[in-house]
Amino acid sequence: MTTVNAFAAPSATEPLVRTTIERREVGENDVSIAIRYSGICHSDIHLVRGDWGPVTYPQVVGHEIAGEVVAIGSAVTKFSVGERVGVGCMVNSCRECENCLAGMENYCLKGNTQTYGSVDRDGTITQGGYSSHVVVDQDFVLRIPEAIPYEAVAPLLCAGITTYSPLAHWNAGPGTKVAVVGMGGLGHLAVKIAAAKGAEVTVLSQTLSKQEDGLAFGAEHYYATSDPTTFKTLRNTFDLIINTVSSADLDFNAYLKLLRLDGTLVNVGAPPQPIPVSVFTLFGNRRSFAGSGIGSIAETQEMLDFCAEHGVAPAVEVITADQINDAYERVLGSDVRYRFVIDAATI
Ligand code: NAP
Ligand code: ZN
Ligand code: ZN
Numbered sequence: 001m002t003t004v005n006a007f008a009a010p011s012a013t014e015p016l017v018r019t020t021i022e023r024r025e026v027g028e029n030d031v032s033i034a035i036r037y038s039g040i041c042h043s044d045i046h047l048v049r050g051d052w053g054p055v056t057y058p059q060v061v062g063h064e065i066a067g068e069v070v071a072i073g074s075a076v077t078k079f080s081v082g083e084r085v086g087v088g089c090m091v092n093s094c095r096e097c098e099n100c101l102a103g104m105e106n107y108c109l110k111g112n113t114q115t116y117g118s119v120d121r122d123g124t125i126t127q128g129g130y131s132s133h134v135v136v137d138q139d140f141v142l143r144i145p146e147a148i149p150y151e152a153v154a155p156l157l158c159a160g161i162t163t164y165s166p167l168a169h170w171n172a173g174p175g176t177k178v179a180v181v182g183m184g185g186l187g188h189l190a191v192k193i194a195a196a197k198g199a200e201v202t203v204l205s206q207t208l209s210k211q212e213d214g215l216a217f218g219a220e221h222y223y224a225t226s227d228p229t230t231f232k233t234l235r236n237t238f239d240l241i242i243n244t245v246s247s248a249d250l251d252f253n254a255y256l257k258l259l260r261l262d263g264t265l266v267n268v269g270a271p272p273q274p275i276p277v278s279v280f281t282l283f284g285n286r287r288s289f290a291g292s293g294i295g296s297i298a299e300t301q302e303m304l305d306f307c308a309e310h311g312v313a314p315a316v317e318v319i320t321a322d323q324i325n326d327a328y329e330r331v332l333g334s335d336v337r338y339r340f341v342i343d344a345a346t347i
Pocket of ligand 2: 041042043044063089158159
């Protein structure tokens with residue numbers, strides 16, 4: 001075991017505090033990573049505050065990790081010391097179920113091992129990226145292309161893949177009209193990636209306060225959902241809607257009605273409450289309501305390479321570890337432009 005610095009939530013209601021945690025010794029298939037940057041995902045906040053169920057505290061969160069390899073196990077062939085690497089939302093899976101064998105370990109039928117808050121193979125609870133180091137099996141480590149700025153790359157490991165995967169699966173591209181609901185961490189990357197894929201992108205944000213940024217990220221249209229005429233103007237318009245909103249407090253049927261024939265609304269936002277959807281809204285235009293969870297390791301590498309090739313990088317605000325609790329409040333207040341990234345040297 002190696003003792004490393006971390007920032008942990010002591011309970012659902014207290015601020016995160018500086019602490020130390022133990023990382024396992026580097027096993028034969030493991031890569032030890034010195035973390036340089038760690039993104040703050042809204043999921044981190046949901047989890048530490050107990051939104052999704054009971055948590056074993058203290059808990060270190062963070063699943064957008066960028067750093068350098070500092071040690072490798074004897075059987076590691078994919079990475080070498082000094083390489084720039086990333087880790088996203090999962091660090092293992094069963095590797096033998098139908099979905100794992102199909103290369104979609106994010107949909108592991110036994111549940112993949114999440115980067116934080118999961119029971120690891122040794123029975124301990126996984127601890128995430130708000131930390132100075134992490135030890136991860138090489139099969140769950142990503143190669144980071146040099147073209148993506150180091151301080152900006154971490155959010156691609158969750159926000160990037162979570163939006164890239166449904167955009168790819170539902171064929172966003174030239175000739176398709178894509179709407180992105182909520183322009184926070186996931187949403188701003190959905191805009192950039194969909195635009196890079198050649199789709200006609202519309203942002204549906206609560207207000208017009210971020211319109212200039214949305215258009216700069218590649219959107220062609222920008223509407224405020226607080227304006228009721230938006231829902232009349234855009235009825236039967238979109239092939240694909242990516243909903244990134246973290247709250248269930250939306251009129252989902254109003255959004256579904258914005259889909260044209262055979263259109264799909266994909267929910268990637270993860271509110272704890274069930275969502276009310278009328279089947280009659282789905283009958284019209286043969287609409288679909290779907291969900292999507294992160295992406296596979298292979299698809300995450302594909303996404304990183306796509307972003308490098310197309311010049312897609314998250315817009316980030318780099319913070320020190322002491323600013324994490326303030327950053328949480330700003331994320332909850334929809335005041336993030338557009339992802340907080342912790343400088344891990346300050347942890
Ligand atoms: P975020 O940065 O907070 O962005 C969410 C955006 O939604 C906000 O910036 C805001 O955009 C809008 N919004 C927030 N509250 C709203 C409300 N009450 N009504 C309408 N719009 C609202 O969060 P994030 O990190 O992008 O994560 C978004 C959600 O995705 C979270 O629930 C997270 O847990 C989930 N998630 C899911 C997966 C997956 O695999 N499916 C992966 C990662 C994250 P505007 O200001 O533009 O309105
Ligand atoms: Zn996340
Ligand atoms: Zn599996």
